[in-house]
Amino acid sequence: MARVVDITDKLSFEGNPSLKIKGKKLEVNADAPTMLKVMGLMGSDDPGINEILTTYNMLFPDKSKEEIEKLKLDFNDLIVVVHEAIDLITGETNAQGEQ
Template sequence: MAKMVDITEKLTFEGNPSLMIKGKKLEVNADAPTMLKVMGLMGSDDPGVSEILKTYDMMFPEKSKKEIEKLGLSFNDLIVVVQEAVGLIVGGVGSQGEQ
């Protein structure tokens, strides 16, 4: 019989993390397939507008995007939101503003 190892206890199934902006909790998609695509897009030292917009579209569910749109952010602020969302997931522990 082939060897089998159950790794369920080694995995986390906590759900998606969130960013807090002006008291609004914005969910960020943190599943592995999405993050692998994001890392591919944001892997260069200077991602362009196209990469940032694709990343934004993949990382935020529709509900979060609607809340972000209501904020009326400048493009530079939107870049900060995307970068912080990426940092929240890949950097995780110890990032500024963590609660």
């Protein structure tokens, strides 16, 4: 029989993190397959509109996207939201937010 190693205790199943904008908590998809796709899309120094749109659609579940649309952000602010979501997931954020 092949060897089986249970690594369950080494894994984190905490769920998705959230960004907070104007008092609204916006869930961000943080699963590994999504993040690998996002990193592939956003890996260049200057991602295009298609890459940003695809990344936005992958990062935010429908409920979060509905809340973002209600904010009526301009395009530059939307790019900030996308970048902050990526930083939140990868742990590269310097912002001090709620835990």
